[in-house]
Amino acid sequence: MGNSKSGALSKEILEDLKLNTKYSEDELCKWYESFQKQCPDGRISQAEFEKIYGNFFPKSDPQVYARHVFRSFDTNGDGTLDFREYIIALHLTSSGKTNLKLEWAFSLFDVDRNGEISKSEVLEIITAIFKMIPLEEQKMLAEDENTPQKRANKLWDFFKKGENDKIAEGEFISGVMQNEAIMKLIQYEPKK
Secondary structure: OOOOOOOOOOHHHHHHHHHHOOOOHHHHHHHHHHHHHHOOOOEEEHHHHHHHHHHOOOOOOOHHHHHHHHHHHOOOOOOEEEHHHHHHHHHHHHOOOHHHHHHHHHHHHOOOOOOEEEHHHHHHHHHHHHOOOOHHHHOOOOHHHOOHHHHHHHHHHHOOOOOOOEEEHHHHHHHHHOOHHHHHHOOOOOOO
16 A cells, blocks of 8 residues: 555555545544554554454454454455555444445455355354354343344345345345344444
């Protein structure tokens, strides 16, 4: 991206991030300074990302989910996140518009990156999400969604899909936006 080796954030990347996120120039410069201290080579590896992600879920196992999150944001496929990819990830997961979050959620579920989601991909991601839910919280889940398989089935049934059918991005986004219960199936919000 042009900023991985230099000490300063390039104007091009700064302007791109100001345009595509809610962050101000001052905030982005502070984030960049912090990023450079943690990642002097200008990149964060998957292992480093998983470690940081794990800090947010100390009572569970977020490693597999973190790996999928990392994959979805490693847009150039080089096995690292540069500052731009990192900030876009931060923006989308914490404050992005619902439609953008759902575009990202689709890319998360589209494990093989073929532009469609299969039931096995849904089960893979929901299983990873489940590993982040502490056992005591799992016990309080509704009967029809208290296992990864039941959750995947519920999501698949909502879309009225057969075992071997696929879900396209537009169908996924509009379906989830029309049903709050489905939105809850594809994410995990830790109890405060």
